[in-house]
Amino acid sequence: METNAPSPKGLECRGLVKNYGPISVLKSVDLFLAPGTCVGLIGENGAGKSTFNSLVAGVVAPTDGRMWLDGQPYEPHSPSDAIQRGVALIHQEIRLLPGLSVAENLFLGALPMKAGRIDRRYMEEKARAVLATLGVHVDPRRPVRGLTMAVQQGIEIAKAILRNPRYVIFDEPTAAVGETEAEQIMGQVQKLKSEGVGVIYVSHRLDEVRELADEVVCLRDGHRVSHWTERPVPKDEMINAMVGREFTFKHHPPSPSRDKVVLEVRDAGHSGAFEGVSFDLYEGEILGMAGLIGAGRTDVVRTIAGADRLDRGTISVDGRGIRFRSPKGAMKAGIFMVPEDRKGQGLNLDRSASENITLPWEKKLAKFGQITGRRVAEIGEAQKYRFDIRGRMSLPVGAMSGGNQQKVLLAKWLVEEPRVLIVDEPTRGVDVGAKMAIYKILRELASAGMGIIVVSSELEEVLGLSHRILVMSEGRQSGILSREEATPERVMSLAVSG
Amino acid sequence: MSHANSNTDEPVKAGRNSEAQTSSERLVALGGSVLRQVPGPLIGLIAVCIAFSWMSPYFLTERNLVNIFSQISEIGIMAVGAALVILIGGIDLSVGAVVALSLMVNAWLYRDFGVPFVFSSLVGLGVGALVGLVNGVLSTYGRVQPFVATLATMSACSGLALYVTNGGPVTGFPDWFTGLASLRIFGLPFESLLMVTIFLTVAWWLTFRPTGRSLYAIGGSEEVARLSGINTRQVKILVYVIAGFLAAVASLVLGARLDSAHPTAGISDLLSVIAVVVIGGASLAGGSGGMLGTFIGLLIIGVLRNGMALLNVSPNLQPVVIGIAIIIAVMLDRKTAN
Numbered sequence: 157m158e159t160n161a162p163s164p165k166g167l168e169c170r171g172l173v174k175n176y177g178p179i180s181v182l183k184s185v186d187l188f189l190a191p192g193t194c195v196g197l198i199g200e201n202g203a204g205k206s207t208f209n210s211l212v213a214g215v216v217a218p219t220d221g222r223m224w225l226d227g228q229p230y231e232p233h234s235p236s237d238a239i240q241r242g243v244a245l246i247h248q249e250i251r252l253l254p255g256l257s258v259a260e261n262l263f264l265g266a267l268p269m270k271a272g273r274i275d276r277r278y279m280e281e282k283a284r285a286v287l288a289t290l291g292v293h294v295d296p297r298r299p300v301r302g303l304t305m306a307v308q309q310g311i312e313i314a315k316a317i318l319r320n321p322r323y324v325i326f327d328e329p330t331a332a333v334g335e336t337e338a339e340q341i342m343g344q345v346q347k348l349k350s351e352g353v354g355v356i357y358v359s360h361r362l363d364e365v366r367e368l369a370d371e372v373v374c375l376r377d378g379h380r381v382s383h384w385t386e387r388p389v390p391k392d393e394m395i396n397a398m399v400g401r402e403f404t405f406k407h408h409p410p411s412p413s414r415d416k417v418v419l420e421v422r423d424a425g426h427s428g429a430f431e432g433v434s435f436d437l438y439e440g441e442i443l444g445m446a447g448l449i450g451a452g453r454t455d456v457v458r459t460i461a462g463a464d465r466l467d468r469g470t471i472s473v474d475g476r477g478i479r480f481r482s483p484k485g486a487m488k489a490g491i492f493m494v495p496e497d498r499k500g501q502g503l504n505l506d507r508s509a510s511e512n513i514t515l516p517w518e519k520k521l522a523k524f525g526q527i528t529g530r531r532v533a534e535i536g537e538a539q540k541y542r543f544d545i546r547g548r549m550s551l552p553v554g555a556m557s558g559g560n561q562q563k564v565l566l567a568k569w570l571v572e573e574p575r576v577l578i579v580d581e582p583t584r585g586v587d588v589g590a591k592m593a594i595y596k597i598l599r600e601l602a603s604a605g606m607g608i609i610v611v612s613s614e615l616e617e618v619l620g621l622s623h624r625i626l627v628m629s630e631g632r633q634s635g636i637l638s639r640e641e642a643t644p645e646r647v648m649s650l651a652v653s654g
Numbered sequence: 655m656s657h658a659n660s661n662t663d664e665p666v667k668a669g670r671n672s673e674a675q676t677s678s679e680r681l682v683a684l685g686g687s688v689l690r691q692v693p694g695p696l697i698g699l700i701a702v703c704i705a706f707s708w709m710s711p712y713f714l715t716e717r718n719l720v721n722i723f724s725q726i727s728e729i730g731i732m733a734v735g736a737a738l739v740i741l742i743g744g745i746d747l748s749v750g751a752v753v754a755l756s757l758m759v760n761a762w763l764y765r766d767f768g769v770p771f772v773f774s775s776l777v778g779l780g781v782g783a784l785v786g787l788v789n790g791v792l793s794t795y796g797r798v799q800p801f802v803a804t805l806a807t808m809s810a811c812s813g814l815a816l817y818v819t820n821g822g823p824v825t826g827f828p829d830w831f832t833g834l835a836s837l838r839i840f841g842l843p844f845e846s847l848l849m850v851t852i853f854l855t856v857a858w859w860l861t862f863r864p865t866g867r868s869l870y871a872i873g874g875s876e877e878v879a880r881l882s883g884i885n886t887r888q889v890k891i892l893v894y895v896i897a898g899f900l901a902a903v904a905s906l907v908l909g910a911r912l913d914s915a916h917p918t919a920g921i922s923d924l925l926s927v928i929a930v931v932v933i934g935g936a937s938l939a940g941g942s943g944g945m946l947g948t949f950i951g952l953l954i955i956g957v958l959r960n961g962m963a964l965l966n967v968s969p970n971l972q973p974v975v976i977g978i979a980i981i982i983a984v985m986l987d988r989k990t991a992n
Contacts, residue, residue: 463881484883493881501881504874506941515871516882518864526862568882 162224166190167212167243167323167354172221174207181207183378184221187356189323194345194355196369196389198362200398200559200587203375205358206248209325212356213245214238225323244321248328248585250308254301259283261300262315286314290344304450306337313344324348325356330364331585334448334613335648342368360587361614362394374398399589411623411639412440417475418607419491419576421460424469429455430631433469437576437607442598444622445611447651451628453611454496457578460609461493462486473575487516490575494565494582496611498558502565505554509545510536512553513568520572539567544593559590566597573606580611595621615644627651694986695935695950698979702954706961713964720843726956727845728753728911729923730949731904733930734856735897737948740931741860742893743873743940744793744800748785749901749927751811753920756781757905758815761824761915771828779902785811786898790891808924815917825914835910845907852900857945865889873940929976930955933983954979 162168167189174182182204189195199205210216212223214232223230225241232238235245252261259279260267268275268282283296292310300308309329316324326345330338338361345368349355357368365372372389374382374397382397419437424430430452437443445453458464460471462483470477478489486493495501503512514521514532521527521535536549543563547556553564562582569577579598583591598621602608612618618625625637627650634650706713732749739746760778763769769777785807792803837844859866871879872886880886901920909915934951936943958979962972 461881482883482885483881484885487883495881500875501877504871504878504941506874507870511870515868515879515884518867522864525864527864527867528862 162227163188163190164227166226167230168224169212170222172208172211172223173219174204174211174216175219181378182211182218185375185378185380187373187380189354189356191322191354192349192352193370194349194357194368196365196372197356197358197375198360198365198372198394198398199375200589203398203587204378205375206327207378208375209245209327209356209358212238213243213325215245239319239321242320242322243325244316244319244323245325246312246316246327246329248331250305250312252300252308252311255299257297257299258287258294258303258311259296261311262286262296262318264315282318283314286318287311290314290317290347291340292344304337306333306340309333309337309341310344313341313348317348321353323354323356325358327358328360328585330359330361334451335615336448336652338364360585362391365389365394366391395588398587412438412602414438414441418473419460420470420472420475422470424456424459424471425467426455426459426464427467429459429464430628430633431468433628433633435626435633435636437609439605439607440602441623442602442608442610442621444618444625445609445628446615446618446625446647447628447634450630451651452631453628454580455631456628457493457580457609457611458495460486460576461491461578463493463495487574491578492516492569492574492576493578494569494580496580496584498561498565503553503561503568506552508536508551509540509547509549509553509556509564512564513539513549513571516568517571535571539564539571543567543570543597557587557590559586559593562586562590562594566594570601573601573604576607576609577601578609578611581613582610583612583614583617615647619644619647695933695947695954695983698933698983698986699950699954699957702957702961706957706964710961710964713961718960718964720841720846722953722956722960723846724843725960726952727843727849728904728907728920729926729930729955730849730952731852731907732901732920732923732927733934733948733952734852734945735900736927737931737934737936737943737945738856738860738869738893739800739897740928740936740938741869741873741940741943742890743876743938744890744893745804745928745938746786746789746894746897747801747804747924748789748808748811749897750921750924751808751815752782752785752898752901753905753908753923754815754917755785755811756902757909757915757919758818758824758917760905761827761909762818764827765824766819771831775906778905779899782902782905783895783899786895786901787891789898790894793894794887794890812918812921819917821917823914823916827909827913832910832913835907835913845910848903848907852903853945853949860944865892869893870941873942875941926955926976929980932980935983935987951983954983 169185169187171184171186172182173180173184185208187195197205197208211218214235214237217233230241232241232243262283263279268278270278280296287294287296287310290310290313292307292314294303294307300311329341333341342364345355345357357365359365366388370387372384372394373380374394376398416439417436418439422434424433433456435443445457447453455464459466462480462485465481472478473489473491480486480489499505510532514535518527521531533550539545540549543566545560545563545567547560553561556564582594586594598608598610610618610621619642623639625642625647627634627637627647629651637646712718732753736746736749756778759781760774763774763777764771789804789807792798793800796803834844839847860869868879868884868889871882871884872889876886905920908919930951931943931948933954934943934947936947955976958975959972962975
């Protein structure tokens with residue numbers, strides 16, 4: 157197997173293979189990571205990135221292939237083993253205990269002891285110091301509950317750093333945060349790099365990868381398909397390598413006629429979340445909603461969709477004022493919301509895709525008050541065809557890839573056509589191919605006359621998809637821009653205007 | 655039970671081997687593929703039945719089987735309600751106490767106030783539904799955890815059951831009512847038919863009615879269900895009302911059989927009822943389980959109790975065996991789920 161000796165410095169992987177039964181998810185992948193450098197790892201969902209991370213971090217053992225750490229054979233048999241050898245994985249999902257303090261979370265599993273008791277002072281001082289080096293300003297004594305996603309992500313990173321790792325894998329650290337927070341996190345990665353730590357950076361946000369990575373590796377279907385060693389890596393090359401076909405980013409939706417208002421929101425407010433939101437949504441229009449995480453975008457759309465209470469202001473659909481107190485009421489009025497959190501709010505991952513899709517519709521689909529499994533399967537198959545969902549509709553939806561889950565989520569709300577469709581982060585954690593498919597669906601719905609609100613943390617997505625953009629900042633509406641006015645700079649300046 | 659099983663497994667195997675040596679392999683292979691389709695609890699039920707029929711010649715007699723059915727009717731009716739509550743991720747600790755309270759209220763009104771028995775029974779059923787309503791409202795609008803809410807109503811109901819007659823039992827129901835306990839239709843006890851009817855009705859509701867089906871959605875994730883336009887609070891309250899009402903129905907079965915109302919009647923049934931649901935494959939986390947599993951769980955408990963009585967196992971040891979059965983059932987379930 158070995159053709160030449162492993163490098164004495166760095167993390168080296170050769171011919172990594174992982175099979176799950178007859179299914180091969182990783183097919184002979186090589187990667188070399190030198191200290192103080194960053195390798196960007198890109199690929200569509202299901203390309204094998206997460207599996208690769210799991211192998212390197214000792215979560216699962218490879219079926220074949222070898223790894224070396226600074227010239228020594230490296231065969232981690234557990235995550236803690238990997239951490240001891242100096243390799244840390246920072247998970248995509250935040251795994252902090254909300255009830256414990258920041259400091260306790262940081263030291264969990266290795267609480268400093270003094271005279272048989274936990275040495276709180278040492279713990280808090282150390283926590284404060286580590287957080288400060290990362291630029292995370294938070295009191296280590298406060299509980300994690302209620303902290304923003306970016307701060308929580310920073311704590312995750314601090315937790316890894318406390319174990320003094322020499323190699324760190326970031327698995328989509330910015331998937332759930334806005335632009336400013338993402339920049340903070342990237343700053344933390346840069347800092348690690350400058351301290352001599354080797355970083356593997358996995359992200360769907362190609363601009364981040366271009367900015368951080370010294371080398372970029374692209375996986376597709378478990379194969380390493382491309383490897384760039386010179387900066388800057390052209391973005392279209394990256395996209396083409398990921399999707400395996402020629403591909404261009406083009407957003408040219410036709411403008412709506414703007415003569416019929418579908419949704420009218422006036423001075424809407426929800427105590428503690430947002431105030432004074434007013435806008436009109438026209439038939440056939442896609443209204444983007446931009447802003448930083450925590451600016452209240454999700455709160456606004458949740459309130460419009462009846463999931464949260466409307467404390468002040470009015471909402472009308474087709475000129476009729478509505479007072480509803482539940483998602484059920486909003487649906488009756490013709491407002492449907494595709495929630496941002498697939499797992500917690502959108503889908504029941506243990507149930508089949510078909511059952512998930514028919515859930516909001518069972519009362520309507522029932523014949524003589526009865527709904528049969530066959531009817532559910534019929535609707536599921538129809539939606540599968542319409543939304544190009546890949547996978548068996550009768551299997552638990554949790555078994556599908558992120559992109560297909562997102563399509564199932566859209567399909568669930570589009571068994572019937574609503575007047576107003578709200579989509580919150582429609583492409584989070586979704587690969588480029590599925591992303592394009594979702595954009596296409598949204599545009600088609602709009603051109604058929606539906607009013608659509610798109611909430612997104614990806615500026616490019618909001619700018620490319622929307623006819624107009626409403627920007628939120630700290631619970632207030634800081635402006636509405638037409639497509640002609642909307643440049644990334646203007647949107648950002650409104651988002652931080654406060 | 656592990657003991658009993660290992661003792662009986664061997665003779666069964668030996669018998670099969672001597673009878674059909676050549677086809678035994680094929681049978682095992684076929685059995686393997688069938689077993690994977692069959693729900694885990696059913697395998698347990700068959701195993702227990704084979705074991706007892708081996709150990710006691712009376713076990714498989716028609717009379718004994720009818721007996722088993724008759725003995726489990728009351729727990730079975732309660733278990734239907736408990737299964738629904740567990741399906742939505744809740745728990746109802748008050749079912750046993752509701753049996754006691756609704757039976758006592760019923761008997762008390764009938765004896766001390768001369769209320770016609772049909773009406774006092776209806777009031778008893780209403781009491782059950784009312785306690786369920788309280789449980790439901792507390793655990794939805796009141797935001798009290800169902801464990802705590804139903805713990806409180808359990809305490810209150812068992813106290814009230816004693817209070818109405820100052821702790822004294824009531825005997826002497828109308829003859830037509832106690833006659834129901836010995837009524838046979840097509841050779842089957844009336845109470846068993848009632849139980850089976852309830853099982854079938856609820857199974858139909860869970861499979862084919864939108865509201866029934868939404869229980870699975872609520873148990874899987876309440877927020878997903880709510881955002882899907884389901885009035886989750888209303889459905890949850892309905893489920894607790896059903897559970898309370900069915901406990902009151904069970905109290906009538908009990909009253910007819912005993913021809914008396916005792917203020918602590920049914921209180922000890924709580925654990926059996928939860929055992930039935932859990933052995934039937936439901937998860938206390940909600941979202942899984944159903945009427946078929948619950949019915950099989952009920953039969954397992956019924957057969958175990960009956961078989962142990964036939965074998966003269968000490969009544970003090972019987973709960974130990976039930977406890978072991980719960981653990982085995984849950985562990986097997988975990989294994990097949992993986």
